[in-house]
Amino acid sequence: MIRVTRSAIIDAPIERVWAILRDFNSHTAWHPVVAESVIENDEPADQVGCVRNFTLKDGNHIREQLLALSDNDYVSTYCILDATLPMQRYVATVQLKRVTDGDRTFWHWQSTFDTPRGREQEFADLVGKGVYEGGFEGLRAFLRRRPGAPAVRTAGSETMATQGMVVSRFGGPDVLEARPLEARFPAPGEVRVRHSAIGVNYIDVYIRKGEYRMIEPPAPIGMEAAGVVVDVGDGVTHLLPGDRVAYACAPPGAYVGVRTLPASQVVVLPDEIDDETAAAVMLKGMTAEYLLHRTHRLRGGETVLVHAAAGGVGLLLCQWAKALGARVIGTVSTDDKARVARAAGCAATIVGRDYRFAAALHDATGGRGADVIYDGLGQAAARENLEALAMCGHWICYGHASGPFDRLPVESLGQKSATFSSPVLFHYTAERAALTEMAQRTFEALRQGTIRLDIRHRYPLSAAAQAHRELESRSTVGPLILLP
Amino acid sequence: MIKVYTSSVIDAPAEQVWARIRDFNGLPGWTPFVAESRIEGGLPSDKIGCVRNFRLKDGGMIREQLLTLSDYDYQCSYSILESPLGVDNYVATLKLTPVTDGNRTFAEWWAEFDCAPDREGQLSRDIGQGVFQAGFDSLKMLVRR
Numbered sequence: 001m002i003r004v005t006r007s008a009i010i011d012a013p014i015e016r017v018w019a020i021l022r023d024f025n026s027h028t029a030w031h032p033v034v035a036e037s038v039i040e041n042d043e044p045a046d047q048v049g050c051v052r053n054f055t056l057k058d059g060n061h062i063r064e065q066l067l068a069l070s071d072n073d074y075v076s077t078y079c080i081l082d083a084t085l086p087m088q089r090y091v092a093t094v095q096l097k098r099v100t101d102g103d104r105t106f107w108h109w110q111s112t113f114d115t116p117r118g119r120e121q122e123f124a125d126l127v128g129k130g131v132y133e134g135g136f137e138g139l140r141a142f143l144r145r146r147p148g149a150p151a152v153r154t155a156g157s158e159t160m161a162t163q164g165m166v167v168s169r170f171g172g173p174d175v176l177e178a179r180p181l182e183a184r185f186p187a188p189g190e191v192r193v194r195h196s197a198i199g200v201n202y203i204d205v206y207i208r209k210g211e212y213r214m215i216e217p218p219a220p221i222g223m224e225a226a227g228v229v230v231d232v233g234d235g236v237t238h239l240l241p242g243d244r245v246a247y248a249c250a251p252p253g254a255y256v257g258v259r260t261l262p263a264s265q266v267v268v269l270p271d272e273i274d275d276e277t278a279a280a281v282m283l284k285g286m287t288a289e290y291l292l293h294r295t296h297r298l299r300g301g302e303t304v305l306v307h308a309a310a311g312g313v314g315l316l317l318c319q320w321a322k323a324l325g326a327r328v329i330g331t332v333s334t335d336d337k338a339r340v341a342r343a344a345g346c347a348a349t350i351v352g353r354d355y356r357f358a359a360a361l362h363d364a365t366g367g368r369g370a371d372v373i374y375d376g377l378g379q380a381a382a383r384e385n386l387e388a389l390a391m392c393g394h395w396i397c398y399g400h401a402s403g404p405f406d407r408l409p410v411e412s413l414g415q416k417s418a419t420f421s422s423p424v425l426f427h428y429t430a431e432r433a434a435l436t437e438m439a440q441r442t443f444e445a446l447r448q449g450t451i452r453l454d455i456r457h458r459y460p461l462s463a464a465a466q467a468h469r470e471l472e473s474r475s476t477v478g479p480l481i482l483l484p
Numbered sequence: 485m486i487k488v489y490t491s492s493v494i495d496a497p498a499e500q501v502w503a504r505i506r507d508f509n510g511l512p513g514w515t516p517f518v519a520e521s522r523i524e525g526g527l528p529s530d531k532i533g534c535v536r537n538f539r540l541k542d543g544g545m546i547r548e549q550l551l552t553l554s555d556y557d558y559q560c561s562y563s564i565l566e567s568p569l570g571v572d573n574y575v576a577t578l579k580l581t582p583v584t585d586g587n588r589t590f591a592e593w594w595a596e597f598d599c600a601p602d603r604e605g606q607l608s609r610d611i612g613q614g615v616f617q618a619g620f621d622s623l624k625m626l627v628r629r
Contacts, residue, residue: 008585009493097592101492101617106590108581136585437586441495 006132030142164256170210186233197279222254226278248283280479285442300325305370310337358387490616
């Protein structure tokens with residue numbers, strides 16, 4: 001006998017979820033694999049004993065009978081009577097429970113059945129992933145559907161004309177040129193998004209210069225944006241036209257009005273996160289999330305050195321690390337930025353443009369040094385970083401604003417039993433489950449006020465070159481966004 | 485008889501959360517309101533029938549008896565033998581269920597008890613929010629990934 005269990009949290013009150021699930025014939029409306037369904041003999045869909053007779057989109061045909069229904073316990077039990085699939089003795093139970101913390105719903109879906117020897121795994125996956133996990137996503141999308149939004153994708157496969165900022169050849173800010181571009185109709189697994197705000201990141205500068213060879217000019221750059229779903233390709237179950245969404249992912253190409261990209265990298269925005277905040281926070285917020293929770297699990301009481309503490313990622317690191325109980329020391333280039341960094345939670349700041357900070361850090365820590373260094377500087381600060389590190393400290397280099405390392409100082413790490421990490425966001429977000437978790441934790445941190453964004457730098461998309469110039473001049477504070 | 489029910493989602497696998505809470509003598513380690521605790525008679529803290537005798541940070545003493553403990557269901561229940569709460573027939577259950585979507589934990593904590601009718605509202609809030617939800621909030625911090 002095979003037992004399959006899946007469970008999920010649905011972000012809606014239990015009454016709302018149950019109103020849908022108690023209807024034994026509602027699955028055509030929300031389940032992505034169900035094509036057509038009728039209740040036999042015109043019986044009501046909440047009549048215990050009634051039979052739903054349905055076809056799947058892959059052509060299979062199933063008859064299922066409702067065995068038990070309890071509005072008191074939020075439980076529905078049903079079995080397969082006959083099916084074109086080789087499954088026997090299939091009995092499934094859907095159970096909902098109230099999550100009082102946040103008025104959400106816990107959904108538990110379990111079944112037992114038999115299938116021909118040797119095909120157990122195939123059918124366990126079919127049921128667990130295809131039916132149950134697919135059902136969770138389908139119901140979530142159904143609950144998000146706005147009145148008036150098309151239930152299925154709009155007809156037509158036409159390409160949409162748009163404008164974008166393209167790197168014409170590798171070089172300075174002026175190689176960014178406005179050009180007409182096209183966003184094609186989404187292929188299976190893709191989504192087309194109309195951008196409302198686009199985030200600017202230092203990685204865009206590296207790519208524009210050709211230091212990170214992630215594009216071949218002429219091509220648009222940009223790693224993150226927020227907007228609204230225009231249409232979705234086949235097989236996309238977690239998004240619907242009209243959904244407010246955001247993403248931060250490779251390959252580059254976000255400096256455009258409308259973009260077609262893999263749906264797996266796109267997350268739905270909670271109502272309380274506005275588009276500008278989302279565009280500014282996806283890459284930097286999820287970067288801070290993994291740096292503080294994954295690359296290093298920051299513990300209360302640790303001393304943290306954050307470079308560029310008034311920068312986009314730096315400010316988030318300072319706020320979040322302090323909330324986690326760490327003592328945060330930041331390096332900044334000006335007194336103005338030092339004030340901003342202290343307001344974000346830095347217990348002390350070190351001001352300078354010459355990458356000399358180790359002595360000041362040792363003074364500030366009684367000679368102990370930093371347990372963790374969040375380093376976006378790279379080569380010019382390498383020697384000082386090693387010096388600033390405490391015994392058994394963790395040096396995390398997530399960017400190279402001063403240039404890539406000539407040579408990794410591996411042997412010098414031994415002098416302090418130090419750990420060196422060179423993390424990349426897109427490796428952490430490659431799995432959809434991890435991406436969702438990172439995005440949710442970032443949104444939650446915004447909601448709770450753990451991190452706050454003060455967006456002071458907005459530019460029209462066509463002024464991307466100016467945004468780059470100001471970012472590179474180190475005169476900006478906090479995030480920069482482009483508005484198409 | 486009134487029932488208080490509190491549930492939450494904890495961002496860690498169920499076995500990890502269970503390891504934190506299965507010790508019937510472990511309240512001081514994960515709740516914000518218990519100062520110290522001991523098991524009476526030197527019994528192991530996972531022996532059914534054992535009694536935990538603990539002091540709240542506000543000074544109150546409570547004695548509770550372990551009624552059930554299941555490592556298979558991630559569930560335990562207990563009754564109050566003595567407390568300053570003014571409740572009778574108090575039986576509480578704490579249960580964890582894995583959430584496969586995201587590898588998290590659905591945590592439930594409920595109690596049934598009798599009390600003076602005019603104290604039902606206040607006690608429900610004190611127990612549901614002050615004890616159960618506060619315990620969950622504390623767990624969320626402790627097991628965060």
